[in-house]
Amino acid sequence: PDLSDAKxxxxxxxxxxxxxxxIPSSIRNLQKLEELNMDFCRKLKVVPTHSNLASLVSLTMMGCWHLKKIPDISTNITTLSITDTMLEGLLESVRLxxxxxxxxxxxSINVYHAIAEIYLKGRGExxxxxxxxxKDLDGLKELHIYGCxxxxxxxxxxxxxxxxxxDTCESLET
Incomplete structure (x- = not known):
């Protein structure tokens, strides 16, 4: 579909x-887009990159078996849900x-064995x-939890x- 006019x-x-x-390249025009759900798009192979969707905060991908790279579409993602995919380079994207x-x-088998470090940094609540x-991250070597x-x-x-x-996890008991 052409999404050019759905601003x-x-x-x-x-x-x-x-x-x-x-995903149509016209997605680049959706500057107010906050949520993108691509669950069970089983044949999906291409999501336009460098779209810079500044308002996009939630990205959900479940069962996108043919999608190999996580789309570089926003630096403002706050919620990311990826299930049953075979994405490569996920950690590089998440760090941004x-x-x-x-x-x-x-x-997401390609992810589990590769994760060596996790940094959780909260903002209050x-x-x-x-x-x-x-516990299933068998390659995890370091876990850093700050401000939670x-x-x-x-x-x-x-x-x-x-x-x-x-550090700064006041409610932590066990």
């Missing part, structure tokens, strides 16, 4: 567009998103819980962890 679009849900191979508050990665699936006053406990951690740094 006020705030949410684009393409979930279950199973024949969609490419300084405002990332919620990261959900599940069933942003981060309340570390997901239990962190709402975290009360830590989940089971992977045996590969060599360094745990926790």
């Amino acid at each position: 006020n679009l705030e949410v684009l849900n393409l979930a279950r567009c199973e024949s969609l191979v490419e 998103w300084f405002g990332l508050q919620f990261l959900d990665i599940y069933g 942003d981060i309340k819980k570390i997901p239990d699936c962190i 006053p709402k975290i009360a406990s830590l989940p089971e951690l992977p045996s590969s962890l060599k360094r745990l740094m926790v």
Whole structure:
């Protein structure tokens, strides 16, 4: 679809567009777009890069099996949910998103073995819980948690962890 004239679009849900191979380049015109959902776009291979969607804060991709690279479409992502994909270079992209508050990665095999360090830096009440699936990150060597006053406990951690740094987490009990 041509999205050139949809300049006020705030949410684009393409979930279950199973024949969609490419997100139209006209997505670059959606400067008010806040949420993009591409769940189960099983044939999706191309998302236009360098779109600089300044308002985009939420990106969801589940079951995008043919998508190999995470789209470089916004530096303001706060919520990223990736499930059952085979993305490459995810960590390089995530490092550029300084405002990332919620990261959900599940069933993305190319990611798990590669994650060696995680830095969680909260802004007051942003981060309340570390997901239990962190124990499955068998390559994780370092976990840094800063400024997360709402975290009360830590989940089971992977045996590969060599360094745990926790600072300014006032509610942490266990």
